[in-house]
Amino acid sequence: MRALITGANGQLGKALRDQIPAETQVDWVDLPDLDISKATDVEAWFLAHCPYDLVINCAAFTNVDGCEADFAAAFAANALGPMNLARACASCGATLVHVSTDYVFPGTEPGARVESDVPAPISAYGRSKLAGEGLALSANPRTHVVRTAWLYGDGKNFVRTMLSVAQTHDEVTVVDDQLGNPTSAADLAHEIVRIAATTDYGVWHCTNEGTCSWADFTEAIYKISGIDCHVRRCSSADWKRMNPQSADRPAFSSLENAKLKATIGNEMRPWREALEEYLCDK
Numbered sequence: 001m002r003a004l005i006t007g008a009n010g011q012l013g014k015a016l017r018d019q020i021p022a023e024t025q026v027d028w029v030d031l032p033d034l035d036i037s038k039a040t041d042v043e044a045w046f047l048a049h050c051p052y053d054l055v056i057n058c059a060a061f062t063n064v065d066g067c068e069a070d071f072a073a074a075f076a077a078n079a080l081g082p083m084n085l086a087r088a089c090a091s092c093g094a095t096l097v098h099v100s101t102d103y104v105f106p107g108t109e110p111g112a113r114v115e116s117d118v119p120a121p122i123s124a125y126g127r128s129k130l131a132g133e134g135l136a137l138s139a140n141p142r143t144h145v146v147r148t149a150w151l152y153g154d155g156k157n158f159v160r161t162m163l164s165v166a167q168t169h170d171e172v173t174v175v176d177d178q179l180g181n182p183t184s185a186a187d188l189a190h191e192i193v194r195i196a197a198t199t200d201y202g203v204w205h206c207t208n209e210g211t212c213s214w215a216d217f218t219e220a221i222y223k224i225s226g227i228d229c230h231v232r233r234c235s236s237a238d239w240k241r242m243n244p245q246s247a248d249r250p251a252f253s254s255l256e257n258a259k260l261k262a263t264i265g266n267e268m269r270p271w272r273e274a275l276e277e278y279l280c281d282k
């Protein structure tokens with residue numbers, strides 16, 4: 001079994017290091033050694049290293065506000081990148097696992113979205129990621145698209161930002177009208193390895209169980225860590241007034257792991273349990 005992991009130095013890429021079976025021979029690659037948005041670079045990489053059985057694409061332009069400012073760069077990494085990888089996978093018969101996001105949905109309806117719900121992104125990031133899903137699925141028949149949300153692991157993430165803010169502030173203002181699923185990169189990596197072993201290609205939702213707002217999430221981070229920092233709740237409209245350059249985000253972006261439940265079983269834990277383990281390990 002030979003595998004390629006792109007975006008290997010990101011949160012998910014690092015989490016996969018503990019999950020990929022030891023007998024798998026893995027090439028871990030990230031910028032600047034392989035830029036997935038460059039078709040010729042991807043072709044050259046595969047020519048030099050093929051054949052792979054499995055490619056897991058963890059590479060992405062994940063700065064949601066940054067994508068608004070530079071859609072061309074977002075589209076290159078998040079849409080052309082997975083297309084280039086999918087084409088290369090098709091040429092050597094490899095399975096592609098491409099990771100996507102809850103932000104492909106508009107978030108206008110309460111309740112969790114299942115894989116068959118119709119996406120309609122409201123941000124540049126969401127539009128670039130949705131384009132990547134379609135291009136990857138159409139370029140390689142053996143493609144899994146795994147949508148996740150609110151990811152935290154070893155890297156820059158919301159949990160680390162909130163812990164850092166609390167070192168210098170005794171109050172933090174956080175949005176309380178956007179609901180989603182905080183998700184541990186370690187738990188996602190575990191499920192991705194299980195999904196990759198199936199031939200149930202197509203779209204999967206994979207988040208930790210349970211829904212909360214960013215403000216609820218922040219309070220849980222402080223409570224579990226024993227930090228005394230007050231969470232002042234604000235609306236998305238207030239946040240936008242304070243940060244006019246910020247991207248619009250879905251109000252209800254909760255995902256249901258429906259395909260996991262219907263096929264190989266859903267091993268994703270409640271989000272608080274996963275968060276406790278993450279914070280205790282720090």
Ligand SMILES: NC(=O)c1ccc[n+]([C@@H]2O[C@H](COP(=O)([O-])OP(=O)(O)OC[C@H]3O[C@@H](n4cnc5c(N)ncnc54)[C@H](OP(=O)(O)O)[C@@H]3O)[C@@H](O)[C@H]2O)c1
Nearest residue numbers: 007009010011012035036059060062099101148149150151
């Ligand atoms: N983070 C979240 O909250 C979240 C939520 C939902 C879905 N997701 C999805 O989950 C996946 C993993 O996210 P993550 O949090 O692990 O991301 P991450 O920590 O930002 O890591 C992404 C990695 O990809 C690299 N990269 C960026 N552009 C690239 C390119 N053109 N070619 C090759 N590598 C490139 C980055 O390098 P540099 O750091 O040098 O740019 C970084 O090492 C992504 O598909 C993301 O869209 C994330």
